[in-house]
Amino acid sequence: EIVMTQSPATLSVSPGERATLSCRASQSVSSNLAWYQQKRGQALRLLIYDASTRATGIPARFSGSGSGTEFTLTISSLQSEDFAVYYCQQYNYYYTFGQGTKLEIK
């Protein structure tokens, strides 16, 4: 099984600032990586797929980078609606998710 490790577990950032979330795979997943946002009471939302492609309707302040085993989700200027839990997911070999990063207001 490919293990996905996200860091940090919790990230405290002020609105308007940049947030950088990390995801590491236990073995190479090429660019077969997605990022999701989860808010309480709402359906999960696909943000990024193929490591760096924004999903339909996702604002340009969300960007993804990386390949192989190291990936990053960057939110360039945090809006109030961005505070949520973020998950990475690999789909290179079956499907596994990271344990999540909670992005909270500082």
Add this chain to the structure above:
Amino acid sequence: QVQLVESGGDLVKPGGCLRLSCAASGFTFSDYYMTWIRQAPGKGLEWVSYISSSANSIYYADSVKGRFTISRDNAKNSVYLQMNSLRAEDTAVYYCARGSITRAAHFDYWGQGTLVTVSS
């Protein structure tokens, strides 16, 4: 717009069974892979199973293999998860999600989930 609505979650005793349903609308259901993913209370996400558009490709996580069965009815725009021999560790919110036309890969639309509780 794309909508996925899960139903069927309930409280069930260990060893019991349950059938979850997911009703899809807003897209050509028969074109897409569909998947089930679960989230135990306070925990992360775990992929459970996927089914291809014509049901000729089906896969399960090792944790549910032999106990769960995924199926779909393209005429009813629905995907199902039959869960047998349920265990306490199957307690979770179960989400259905849409894959792509060619493979499961990433999942672009998710339902709100249905809660399954396995407890005596």
